[in-house]
Amino acid sequence: MIPVTPSIALDERDLEERFIRAAGPGGQNVNKVSTAVELRFRLGGFTQLPDDVRGRLETLAGRRLTLDGEIVIRADEHRTQDRNRAEAQARLVNLVKQASHRPKPRHKTRVPKGEKLKRLEGKVRRGDVKAKRGKVRDHD
Template structure:
């Protein structure tokens, strides 16, 4: 049995919850691309994971977007690097980042406040002064 993967202080993932499949990467790379299965597809069952609290599960599902299947499985594909090991580490790190971001609680809702009495007076005073300045611009000298 492998040691659990530490995501945050309170969240630890069992490595058995992760399913990795390897395939050939697309794009340039010469013969290496045609011969070696370096790309990694990492699958993590968000809906069925016992490691995630319910609130984190919901936020993770929202963050995952189109990478989440209808069954609640998160699929991450990594093929940036030339080696399988680096792609595996990249996919795992991206998964952990998503879970860490989902573990951050949302900010408390904003409570609307009224402006203070003093700030209202200052605002109205400023409006009066600007109005006075503008009205002085319109005065014409008396013509006799």
């Protein structure tokens, strides 16, 4: 089990790791060694996630969520498999941690009457300034 919060832990049976070749600079190391990690987390697996957390996690995952209900995270920043594996797991834990935070409900507020009047008076003043910008006429 991988702990996320005191009440949420990820079951390791839902994780699947694949090691692939990384792209970018690195010379012979990049061409020969499969150090990049593709971590897949099965949402509908053994891990028990509350429904609200699961919904927020699906939204946060965005395009990393596959049609099969797996979150795919790819890590290839480091030169070793171990560091890339740790990076991918840390990203997954961070994503689940973000999803576990319940957003604060928004309370409607009113704009005070004085603020409305101040705004409208400013608009009237600005309109007067613009109205006085008319063409200059000759008075014979």
